Amino acid sequence: MREQLQNLHDQALEALEKANHLEEVESIRLKYFGKKGEMTQILRGMGKLSKEERPKMGALANEVREKLEKALEERKALLEEKKIDLQMEAEDLDVTLTKETIRLGHRHPLLQTMEELENLFIEMGFTVVDGPEIESVENNFDALNSPKDHPSRDLSDTFYIDEDTLLRTHTSPMQIRAMKNLGAPLRIVSSGRVFRPDDVDDTHSPMFHQLEGLVVDKGVTMANLIETLNVFIKEFFGEEMQTRFRPHYFPFTEPSTEVDVTCMKCKGAGCEVCNYTGWSLELLGAGMVHPNVLKNCGIDPDVYSGFAFGLGIDRIAMVKYGIKDIRLLFGNDDRFLRQF
Numbered sequence: 537m538r539e540q541l542q543n544l545h546d547q548a549l550e551a552l553e554k555a556n557h558l559e560e561v562e563s564i565r566l567k568y569f570g571k572k573g574e575m576t577q578i579l580r581g582m583g584k585l586s587k588e589e590r591p592k593m594g595a596l597a598n599e600v601r602e603k604l605e606k607a608l609e610e611r612k613a614l615l616e617e618k619k620i621d622l623q624m625e626a627e628d629l630d631v632t633l634t635k636e637t638i639r640l641g642h643r644h645p646l647l648q649t650m651e652e653l654e655n656l657f658i659e660m661g662f663t664v665v666d667g668p669e670i671e672s673v674e675n676n677f678d679a680l681n682s683p684k685d686h687p688s689r690d691l692s693d694t695f696y697i698d699e700d701t702l703l704r705t706h707t708s709p710m711q712i713r714a715m716k717n718l719g720a721p722l723r724i725v726s727s728g729r730v731f732r733p734d735d736v737d738d739t740h741s742p743m744f745h746q747l748e749g750l751v752v753d754k755g756v757t758m759a760n761l762i763e764t765l766n767v768f769i770k771e772f773f774g775e776e777m778q779t780r781f782r783p784h785y786f787p788f789t790e791p792s793t794e795v796d797v798t799c800m801k802c803k804g805a806g807c808e809v810c811n812y813t814g815w816s817l818e819l820l821g822a823g824m825v826h827p828n829v830l831k832n833c834g835i836d837p838d839v840y841s842g843f844a845f846g847l848g849i850d851r852i853a854m855v856k857y858g859i860k861d862i863r864l865l866f867g868n869d870d871r872f873l874r875q876f
């Protein structure tokens with residue numbers, strides 16, 4: 537029996553060492569400790585031993601049983617741990633992994649500028665109106681008092697669709713549409729795309745954006761024009777900004793002026809952006825509405841007067857954000873656009 541126990545002990549341990557699954561450990565347990573298990577049989581056979589043999593064998597059997605039970609437990613624990621490790625490996629869930637995020641876009645800097653400008657004028661009591669990009673020659677030139685031989689009417693300066701139709705070269709035809717549709721008094725702004733056959737460079741694009749403003753009422757003067765534009769410039773660019781009104785010529789206003797604004801970069805000190813003048817040039821054109829234009833729209837210039845202005849939105853956005861090249865605004869490069 538001693539030998540039998542020793543063999544059982546060795547075999548069981550060897551089997552356990554080879555067991556790689558919990559099921560195998562369980563079947564080993566059953567093989568030795570199950571109801572008909574080998575160890576169970578031996579323990580049952582104790583009764584047949586002699587009185588002298590029984591305690592010795594009993595002690596030895598207990599020792600073997602304890603050792604095997606311990607070995608079974610240990611193997612089971614080891615395999616359970618291994619099973620969890622394998623499971624973790626298989627699931628491979630890394631909570632620190634960053635997922636690919638879909639970034640929300642936003643308004644284009646030009647549209648942001650356009651909206652900001654419109655909102656400012658809305659606060660000042662203006663109404664926003666909208667109009668077509670394909671315009672009549674009548675609205676774009678004739679009704680605006682532009683002489684038939686004005687250079688801007690030249691084929692090289694205007695995209696004609698046919699003799700009477702064109703892509704608007706400025707937003708000023710919105711003055712005509714507003715006065716004809718709404719009559720006097722009125723206070724409107726209108727912004728949108730305009731087109732000219734310019735060669736593309738860092739400050740020119742065949743398509744750009746303007747905002748037009750028009751006020752018609754009784755007793756409107758140049759002082760109202762200057763005050764309105766000064767308030768607007770300070771609101772938009774900042775209190776420290778100065779304006780400079782230079783005499784100019786436009787067919788649809790008399791007198792006419794071009795307005796310069798303190799250079800944003802150097803605040804007037806002079807730098808390479810403003811060619812050391814301290815001024816950002818030609819941000820807007822303005823003037824008192826020419827009596828002929830009022831007449832063309834059925835408004836009596838002896839009763840009403842008005843002022844108008846047109847500003848380049850692209851220019852303003854470039855000045856405001858310090859953008860050196862207008863092409864960046866239309867290039868659709870996300871690396872550029874996402875900054876705004």
Ligand code: DAH
Nearest residue numbers: 706708821822823844845846
């Ligand atoms: N339409 C002019 C241009 O494109 C800008 C302009 C000048 C608009 C004077 C006006 C104005 O309303 O009064 O250059």
